[in-house]
Amino acid sequence: MHQKIIILDFGSQYTQLIARRVREFNVYCEIHPFNKIPQIDSTVKGVILSGSPFSVRDDNAPFVDLKDIKGKLPLLGICYGAQFLSQTNGGEVMPSATREYGRATIEVVDNECPLFANLSPRSQVWMSHGDTIVKIPDNFKVIASTADVKVGAFEVNGEQTYGIQFHPEVYHSVEGAKLIKNFVVDICGCSQDWTPASFVEESVSKLKSTLGNDKVVLGLSGGVDSSVAALLLHKAIGKNLTCIFVDNGLLRKNEFEQVLESYQSLGLNVIGVDASQRFYKELKGITDPEQKRKIIGRIFIEVFDDEAHKIKDVKWLAQGTIYPDVIESVSVNGPSATIKSHHNVGGLPEKMNLKVVEPLRLLFKDEVRRVGKELGLPGAILNRHPFPGPGLGIRILGEVTPEKVQLLQEADSIYIQGLREAGLYDKIWQAGAILLPIQSVGVMGDERTYEYVVALRAVTSTDGMTADWYHFPHEFLARISNDIINKVRGINRVVYDISSKPPATIEWE
Structure with a gap:
C-alpha cells in the first residue's frame, strides 16, 4: 500500500x-x-x-x-x-x-x-x-x-x-x-514511490488476480486513455482481451487504417469495424448538437454490442475511465448536471450485463501519458491531441453528410500535417478544423464561387479546464489558409478562432 x-x-x-x-x-x-x-x-x-x-x-x-x-x-x-x-x-x-x-x-x-x-x-x-x-x-x-x-x-x-x-x-x-x-x-514524510513503473507493476498484478482466465472486451477510440488501458490489460491477460475499434465515419483522414495498424503492431487482439454508413444514415437531417451526440453514442453502443456478442464467454467490459471522471461522480456539488453524451461508452454495462474493469481510474491525464510511455505506447498515439468521442460529428456544425465529412477531413488533414511540419503540434493541447454551416462568396480565377467556411481552432492548456488560443505566426496561418482553399474544392474561406476558455469552450458544439 x-x-x-x-x-x-x-x-x-x-x-x-x-x-x-x-x-x-x-x-x-x-x-x-x-x-x-x-x-x-x-x-x-x-x-x-x-x-x-x-x-x-x-x-x-x-x-x-x-x-x-x-x-x-x-x-x-x-x-x-x-x-x-x-x-x-x-x-x-x-x-x-x-x-x-x-x-x-x-x-x-x-x-x-x-x-x-x-x-x-x-x-x-x-x-x-x-x-x-x-x-x-x-x-x-x-x-x-x-x-x-x-x-x-x-x-x-x-x-x-x-x-x-x-x-x-x-x-x-x-x-x-x-x-x-x-x-x-x-x-508529512511521504516516500516518493508513486511512479509509472510501480503503477504498471501493481496494476498488472491486480488485474491478473481480479480477472484470472476471464475474457474482457474493450472499446478502443484511438485516444490515449483507451490505448493505455488496452496495453495494461494486454500485459496482464494477453489474448483474453479483445479490443473493438469502430469506424463511425467521423474520424480524421485515414485514421481508422493508421490506428488499427498501430494497435496490431503492438500485438493487441483488435477487431476493426467499419460502420460509417450506419452512422451517416442515422445522422441524416439532424442538426441539434446534443441530439447528434446521443445518436452517435447510441449507434456506437449498438455496433459495439453486436461485435462483442460474437465473442464467446465475455465476462468483463473494460473502460478508459480516469480519475477526474471518478471525482466528478462523487463531487461535493454532486454529479455534473449535464455530462456530455458518449463518455466512456456510457450505457454499455447496463445493456451488456457485464462486470466493469477500469484500470486507469486512479490516474490523471498526464499520469496516463507517463504510464503509456512506460508501456511503450507509440508517440503517434501517446502524444495525440484530445479528440472528441463524437469526432467530426460535432466539428461539422449543422447536418452531418458524407460529403461534408470528406471536406472537413481534407481541410483538417492539411492543418494537422502543417502543425507537425512546422514543429508546432506538441506545443498545442488541442487543434482541429470546424466546418461552419454557412457559405460565402469567393472568386477563383474568373469564376464566382459560393462555398463553405472552415474555422481553425488551436489552444494551449494543461488539463482542458481552462484554455487559451494559440498565437500562431501570421505566415503559418497564411500558408495553411492558402493550402486549404487551393486544395479542398468546396471551401473558399478560412478563419481562425481567437476565443479563450472560459467564456468559450474548446469545441464549438
Missing part, C-alpha cells in the same frame, strides 16, 4: 490541481468530499483542506470535524481551508475591504517554518478570496504576509498544522510547487 495524502474538497475549482501538484512529486493522494472523510489509517501521512466558493461566514458553509486529524497528522488549509481552521478555533474572518484576486507578493516572516523552507524571502503568489483572516487564535502565529493581508500564512504552535490564504497549486504562484513539496515530502 502506498503512503498517501488525503485532500478534503470543499468545492474549489482548483482541487484537482492540488492533487496533480502532489502527484508530481511521486506521492499518491486522493480527493474526498469534505463530508465523506475516509478511514484515517496508517497509510495516511497528511491532510490538505481545499478552497471553496463558500464563505466560512455563510450559514450553509461546509463544516468538517477534524478531531481525528488536527494535531495528530500534518494538516494544511488552503484559502477556505485556512479560514476554516482559524474561524473554528477562535479566530475571526471578515469580508475583505477589497476582493483579493490575482497576483500578490508573499513575504516570509518566520524563516524557521518548514513550510517555507528553501523558498525566497519574497515571491509571487495567486490570491482568490473575498474574505480574510483578521484575527488568529492565541496558539496560532503568522508565518507570512502580503502588503494587504497580514495573515498570509500561519502555523499552530506545537502542531504540524498550517494555513495559507493563497493558492500554491496554480501556475501563477511561482514557488507554490516547492511549498507543496515541503508539506508532503518533508513535513
Whole structure:
C-alpha cells in the first residue's frame, strides 16, 4: 500500500490541481468530499483542506470535524481551508475591504517554518478570496504576509498544522510547487514511490488476480486513455482481451487504417469495424448538437454490442475511465448536471450485463501519458491531441453528410500535417478544423464561387479546464489558409478562432 495524502474538497475549482501538484512529486493522494472523510489509517501521512466558493461566514458553509486529524497528522488549509481552521478555533474572518484576486507578493516572516523552507524571502503568489483572516487564535502565529493581508500564512504552535490564504497549486504562484513539496515530502514524510513503473507493476498484478482466465472486451477510440488501458490489460491477460475499434465515419483522414495498424503492431487482439454508413444514415437531417451526440453514442453502443456478442464467454467490459471522471461522480456539488453524451461508452454495462474493469481510474491525464510511455505506447498515439468521442460529428456544425465529412477531413488533414511540419503540434493541447454551416462568396480565377467556411481552432492548456488560443505566426496561418482553399474544392474561406476558455469552450458544439 502506498503512503498517501488525503485532500478534503470543499468545492474549489482548483482541487484537482492540488492533487496533480502532489502527484508530481511521486506521492499518491486522493480527493474526498469534505463530508465523506475516509478511514484515517496508517497509510495516511497528511491532510490538505481545499478552497471553496463558500464563505466560512455563510450559514450553509461546509463544516468538517477534524478531531481525528488536527494535531495528530500534518494538516494544511488552503484559502477556505485556512479560514476554516482559524474561524473554528477562535479566530475571526471578515469580508475583505477589497476582493483579493490575482497576483500578490508573499513575504516570509518566520524563516524557521518548514513550510517555507528553501523558498525566497519574497515571491509571487495567486490570491482568490473575498474574505480574510483578521484575527488568529492565541496558539496560532503568522508565518507570512502580503502588503494587504497580514495573515498570509500561519502555523499552530506545537502542531504540524498550517494555513495559507493563497493558492500554491496554480501556475501563477511561482514557488507554490516547492511549498507543496515541503508539506508532503518533508513535513508529512511521504516516500516518493508513486511512479509509472510501480503503477504498471501493481496494476498488472491486480488485474491478473481480479480477472484470472476471464475474457474482457474493450472499446478502443484511438485516444490515449483507451490505448493505455488496452496495453495494461494486454500485459496482464494477453489474448483474453479483445479490443473493438469502430469506424463511425467521423474520424480524421485515414485514421481508422493508421490506428488499427498501430494497435496490431503492438500485438493487441483488435477487431476493426467499419460502420460509417450506419452512422451517416442515422445522422441524416439532424442538426441539434446534443441530439447528434446521443445518436452517435447510441449507434456506437449498438455496433459495439453486436461485435462483442460474437465473442464467446465475455465476462468483463473494460473502460478508459480516469480519475477526474471518478471525482466528478462523487463531487461535493454532486454529479455534473449535464455530462456530455458518449463518455466512456456510457450505457454499455447496463445493456451488456457485464462486470466493469477500469484500470486507469486512479490516474490523471498526464499520469496516463507517463504510464503509456512506460508501456511503450507509440508517440503517434501517446502524444495525440484530445479528440472528441463524437469526432467530426460535432466539428461539422449543422447536418452531418458524407460529403461534408470528406471536406472537413481534407481541410483538417492539411492543418494537422502543417502543425507537425512546422514543429508546432506538441506545443498545442488541442487543434482541429470546424466546418461552419454557412457559405460565402469567393472568386477563383474568373469564376464566382459560393462555398463553405472552415474555422481553425488551436489552444494551449494543461488539463482542458481552462484554455487559451494559440498565437500562431501570421505566415503559418497564411500558408495553411492558402493550402486549404487551393486544395479542398468546396471551401473558399478560412478563419481562425481567437476565443479563450472560459467564456468559450474548446469545441464549438
